[in-house]
Amino acid sequence: MFAITGATGKVGGAVARTLLAADQSIRVVVRDLSKSKTWAACGADIALADTRDASALTKALSNVDGAFAMLPPTFDPSPGFTEGRAMIEALHTALRVAQPPKLVVLSTIGADAPQPNLLNQLGLLEHALADLPMPVTFLRAAWFMENAAWDVTPARTDGVISSYLQPLDKTFPMVSAEDVGRTAAELLLESWVGHRVIDLEGPRRVSPNDIAKAFTNALGGPVKTRIVARDGWDRLFREQGMTNPTPRMQMLDGFNEGWIDFPKREAESRKGTITIDQAIKALVVETPVKAGSS
Numbered sequence: 001m002f003a004i005t006g007a008t009g010k011v012g013g014a015v016a017r018t019l020l021a022a023d024q025s026i027r028v029v030v031r032d033l034s035k036s037k038t039w040a041a042c043g044a045d046i047a048l049a050d051t052r053d054a055s056a057l058t059k060a061l062s063n064v065d066g067a068f069a070m071l072p073p074t075f076d077p078s079p080g081f082t083e084g085r086a087m088i089e090a091l092h093t094a095l096r097v098a099q100p101p102k103l104v105v106l107s108t109i110g111a112d113a114p115q116p117n118l119l120n121q122l123g124l125l126e127h128a129l130a131d132l133p134m135p136v137t138f139l140r141a142a143w144f145m146e147n148a149a150w151d152v153t154p155a156r157t158d159g160v161i162s163s164y165l166q167p168l169d170k171t172f173p174m175v176s177a178e179d180v181g182r183t184a185a186e187l188l189l190e191s192w193v194g195h196r197v198i199d200l201e202g203p204r205r206v207s208p209n210d211i212a213k214a215f216t217n218a219l220g221g222p223v224k225t226r227i228v229a230r231d232g233w234d235r236l237f238r239e240q241g242m243t244n245p246t247p248r249m250q251m252l253d254g255f256n257e258g259w260i261d262f263p264k265r266e267a268e269s270r271k272g273t274i275t276i277d278q279a280i281k282a283l284v285v286e287t288p289v290k291a292g293s294s
Contacts (some may be wrong), residue, residue: 014181057094171205179272
C-alpha cells in the first residue's frame with residue numbers, strides 16, 4: 001500500500017490514479033473526509049490528517065510500502081514562510097516516526113535558488129527532509145501548465161490573456177500536473193538507494209505566445225497575449241487580495257531573468273508527454289462558460 005498526500009488535488013489525484021491503474025493499493029491522506037468519497041469508492045484506504053498535525057500524519061504514513069508527500073501550495077505566505085515552516089516541521093516529525101520504506105516528495109524548479117522568492121518554501125522542505133534515513137526522491141517539477149486556468153475566462157471573453165512571464169517569445173520550462181503525478185507514481189514503484197533529485201518538465205519549453213496559440217486552437221478564435229508591466233505587479237496582486245506579494249514577484253523575476261531554471265544534468269531529468277495544446281484544451285473543457293459569455 002502507498003500513502004498519498006494531496007490526493008484531492010491535480011498532482012496527488014494523478015498519483016492515486018496511476019497507482020490504482022498499476023493494481024496497487026493506496027491510502028489517501030485528506031484534510032476533509034467529505035472530499036474522500038471518490039477514492040473510497042475506488043477501494044482506497046482513507047486517512048484523515050491535517051498538514052500541521054504530526055500525530056495524525058504519523059498514523060497516515062505508517063505501515064505502507066512507500067509514500068508521496070507534498071505541501072499544499074501557499075501563494076501568499078507570511079514573512080519568513082511561517083505557514084510553510086509549520087507544515088514542514090509536522091511532516092518531518094511524522095516521517096521520522098512512521099519510517100515509510102521509500103518516499104517521493106514533490107518539490108519544484110528553483111528549490112535550490114539562493115535568491116529570495118516564493119519557491120524557497122520547497123527549498124526549506126528539501127533541507128528539512130535531508131536527514132531522513134529512507135530512500136527519498138525530490139521531484140522538482142517545472143512551472144505547471146495548469147496555471148493557465150486563470151486565463152480561460154479572459155481568453156474566451158476578450159481574446160486577450162495577461163502574462164507576467166516575459167518577454168512573450170521566451171520559452172520557459174513547463175509541465176502538466178498530470179505528468180507530475182504520473183511520474184511521481186512511477187518513481188514510487190522504482191527501487192533506489194539514498195537521496196536523489198529528479199527534474200521534470202514537459203516535452204518542450206513553452207512561451208507566453210505558445211500559450212496564446214494553444215488557446216486560439218482550443219477556442220477556435222484568435223487569442224493574444226499582453227505583457228503585465230513589472231511596475232504594476234504589486235498593486236495588481238494586492239487588489240487580488242494578496243497581503244505579501246513580494247515572494248511571488250521575486251519568483252516571477254527569477255523565471256524572467258533566468259536564475260530559476262533546471263541545470264544541465266540529463267541523467268537526473270525526465271520529460272512529460274503532455275503538450276501545452278493538450279493541457280490548454282483540457283482546461284477549456286473543464287472550465288464552465290459563465291452566463292453572458294459567448
